[in-house]
Amino acid sequence: MKPLSRLSAASDLTLGLIGAFLAVAAWEISARTGLVDPAIFPSPSLAIRAAAERLTAETVADNLFWSLLRVFSGFLLGALAGAAVGIAAGWYRGFGALARPLIELLRPIPPLAWIPLAIIWFGLGEPSKFFIIFLGAFFPVVTAAYQGMRSIDPMLLKAAQTFGLSGVPLLLRVAVPAAAPDLATGVRIGWGLSFGVLVAAELIAADRGLGYMIINERNTGGSVGVIVVGILLIGALNLITDAAIGAAIKRWIGRWHGA
Template identity: 80%
Template structure:
């Protein structure tokens, strides 16, 4: 499985490089107007002229910190609520309608309430990213727990497993593929709302960099580099998470 994930990551990287090469050639040949949509090389050059490497890394670090913080909180809460809703019928009857009511609401719609509840600091940004991660994970966890083969549970009970040991040692590992899917989706969506989250009075981060360049009439190249950096961060981290999940699921299924 690890070799498969490595191969998939390599194919993804190769596809990304090919797309960038096509983009570069299209801009250089005049198919794309470089003034509106500069090629990667022009965008990188413009960014290097306006920003030093330390500043760019600072923006990357702040964005990654926000994504990681909001995602970990959202994924942990989503896994807990989803597993509880799927395992305990009464709790599921109460929680599921509320989750389905709130799930279709875009995280961006929560920005005014986030500012009212948490102010203009980091917690409001974490909250927007939290929502992006929470709903895919809670839905996947609920689906995984609710669709466990009853024969597997009956077999475990014949060995004396009941209650919490049955949940943790049998049900959660059996639901881990669904849970892993939710985690991957939630991680990608966390990056998807990053720019919106950094609209909330941020002075650092890639979202801030992109919006600030637009508002001040700055370089289109810097905007393009900011967008590419968000995509590259997601690509690399998603491949790492996928590899870790494959080892995690393989260990549980093997045991």
């Protein structure tokens, strides 16, 4: 028991890497031995070779660039708007009473369900994609910001008022920081949703981006290997960006709020 627990404490990461390696090895072997038909699900080595053959670095970089541009711009504005509306709804009762029913009505609609309406409003170009990615970030952030504002410890506000703070300074210097942990949770969820929405939007209606790259490969009867590599690339991108946002949040509030 004891040596085992010490081993695992010292090497969480090593164990994780071993596990990942085993999984990849099992995949490779099952494709090579014919357990899985390589034409349908190629081994990692085959997939990478196929991708290297059919994709140039330039194509990948171009598609990657468009995906990142869309998701960052949509997410950034969606999260900002969500934070602003949520904070305002939590602070100004009148505005909250008006805005909240509308938000609660639209919130259960998944962002992807807005795609047809987005096309009706903005056409097939970039604005419609921007719009649904915006929504993907907006709703989680607005909800979290509002909840964060409503659950501020009233003692904090009273304490600040004893120092003469009121109005906008009280909001910006006390209420918003106090709501920051909830807001951060919303931002994290919003990022995940924006990213998922991005991929879907690129699959359904786009002519560039990583999502388009893989659906185009399938529609033109290309290589399954390219599709597999594309999926893994999108997954890795999501993982890395999510970790980066997590780290940024930790730098922002980690010292006083804990992990």
